Structure formats: C-alpha cells, structure tokens
Amino acid sequence: MRITAKIKNEMISRLEKIYHDTKSALNFNNPFELLVAVILSAQCTDVRVNVTTGRLFKKAATPEAILSLGLDGLEEEIRDCGLFRNKAKNIMKTCQKLHDDYADQVPSDYDELLSLPGVGRKTANVVSSIAFGRPAIAVDTHVFRVSNRLKLAVGNSPEEVEKKLQKAIPVEKWSAAHHWLIWHGRKICKARHPLCQKCPLNDLCPSASLLETPIA
Template sequence: MNREKRTEIFQRLRAANPEPTTELNYSGPFELLVAVLLSAQATDVGVNKATARLFPVANTPESILSLGEEGLKEHIKTIGLYNSKAANLIKTCRILLERHGGEVPRDRKALEALPGVGRKTANVILNTAFGEPTIAVDTHIFRVANRTRLAPGKTPRAVEDRLLRTTPAEFKKDAHHWLILHGRYVCKARKPDCYNCPIADLCEWPEKPV
C-alpha cells in the first residue's frame, strides 16, 4: 500500500470521527490505568459497569489499597479474571505510591514495570492520557491492519512498528482509536461490513465483496 492511499484512509476516518477516544469511562490517568488493566479479555461495556461501581468508592491508589484485595474483588467480580486483576491492581497501587508519588508515570519503562501492564497497555496510557503518538495494537487493529494491508505483520509488535513507520505524522496520535473503532464496528472479525465501509475502495483485502 502506498503513502497516498494510507493518507486517504486516515483522512476519511478523521472526517467521520474528528476527535476519537476510548470507549472506556474514566477521569484522569489513574482511572484510565485501572480501566485498561481491567479490560483484558473483557468488553469496554463490562469494564464500564464495574468501574461505575468502583470509582465512586475508590479512584485513587490510596483508596483502592484501603479496600484491600478482597474488598476490591467485590467491586470487579463481574469481570473475567477478576482475581488476578485485583492482585495486580493492588500491587500497582502500592508501586505508584512508593515510587511515583501516587501518580501514573508518563514513561514507558516505568509503566511496563507495573504488574499487569504490558506494551499494549502502556501504549494506551501514553496515547490516551498523555497524548503521545503511540499505537496500541489489540485484536481489532491487528485484524484491520492485516486485512486492509494498511500495515501487515505476523505479530502485534510487527504491526505496531509498521504503523508507526508508515502512518503520516498528522494522523499518528489518533490512528490508534480510529483503527480500533473501525475494527469494532465496521471491519468486524466474522462479517466485515464492507458495503458500509468508508474505505472499502482503498482496502486491499482480496476477499472484499465490493
């Protein structure tokens, strides 16, 4: 795929959604970190239901620690893997207080040192909370990048590296959200909605029906 086509793809996605953002409900970097930690193998809708119960009670490292692991589980038990997520979140809160003054660090290495935080989560925090031009490759982005041939790669990291290398600078900060939303609602896994896709004519998927 050439640069002109990539540029047109992002121009159309931007025209349809000028200010894209996450569908997780949050206020501030710490609430976002909690929501993203809880979102592994869970839907944003499910996470939002849990955090709607949790955040009014505890939305700082101190207040979550004061709940204790068992108390935290009571608030997030509707989410898959809640036992391990609760354990990781308690450890993360402790580290934030001990090493970062209770603040979420704006640093990839420090973020990835937090329990339960990998590269993808760190990219989400850096992008959504701090406006960094990072691209977190989840299953939606991985599928869209490969299917459209926008940035084909055999692994999420390969797709991320290619997207960072080939996405024009003016689109890089929002590319993450545009591609996730496109994969979630249009370029779906089992039945992509090619007939209502704003970039169907630019897509290089050989099986597209249009």
C-alpha cells in the first residue's frame, strides 16, 4: 500500500477525533516537576513514575531541595524506577545546573533544555511543548512504533521519525498529535499484541495484515 499525503491526512483526522481530549499521563504542578517526571519515565511506566514522584515531591519539589537530599537520598526515593542510579545522577547534575545558572527555574529555550544532563530531544520536546506551549513532537517508544507501522513517518531513529512527522502533520497540531499517537500506541497499537481488528485505522494501515492475529 502506498501511503499518500491524503491517506496521512485521513490518519491524523481519525486520531484527532478519537484522542482529541487526551493529555500527558504524568502528574506535575510546574515545569520542574514535569522535567523530573519525564527524566524518570525512561523505560518506566507513567503509573510507576507518578507513584515515585508523588512520594519524592512531598519531600523535595525544587532543585535546591533535591540537592539537599544528596545522591544517596535521591536514589532511595526513586529506587522503584528503572535505571534509578543513572537517573539519580542526571537529576542531581541537572538540579545543580538549574540552581547555579537559572535561579532554580527550568529554562524555556530549547537548546538550553538540551544542555541539561539527562535531557535528550524527547524530554526537551515534552517540556517545551507542555510546560511552555511551543509546537513540538516528542518521539517516545509508542510514537516511534505507531508512526512506523502506519508509515505516517518511517525512520530508524526517533530523530528521523520526528522530522518526518513534522512534515506530515500541520505545525499547529504537533503537540496534540504527540498525545494522540502515544494513546493509540497504549490502547490499540501495542508492541506485542496490537489490536488490529479493533483499530479505527485498520483500513489505512499497511501493517495491519502482517500484525493481525486471526480469530480462532
């Protein structure tokens, strides 16, 4: 199946109708809490991150307060998140930089966000989009998977998929489409057992016939 611009537009239109009211599943009250939550979300579910941050932010919800915990103290607080030691080191380094260079505030500039330890394109795009209202498409594992399966944006790396999604989706819909793709990946286009027969994009998806599990 050749995926034309018209088909891509129809895919986006259907996703928008279904997931128009979706938003981030992470709990946060300000840009700093969002930043920490997204760093913690790597290889960890949002449900688990919310449990961790719900506990952490009661004790320390600012860069200065987290620094006061010390590395060992922070590791103990986030131990139930995957890769907690590496995440703790990055969060501590980020908090130090925010404290020293930004008066404990998260910078809104994209390049400055990328300069923070442990912050890659996905994290910078999420914070830039959600906290500061700038158009951005963050490519996490769900967005990457769904985009490739639909051939909405085919790529071998998150950055390649991000750039192709920017061409396929109108800029005013970038930030919202990020959530549409995530929720579609969670609810329907799952990694191991996609629910192709229930998918509202089944007739448009070039991967459906390859992924669909026959009904016994």
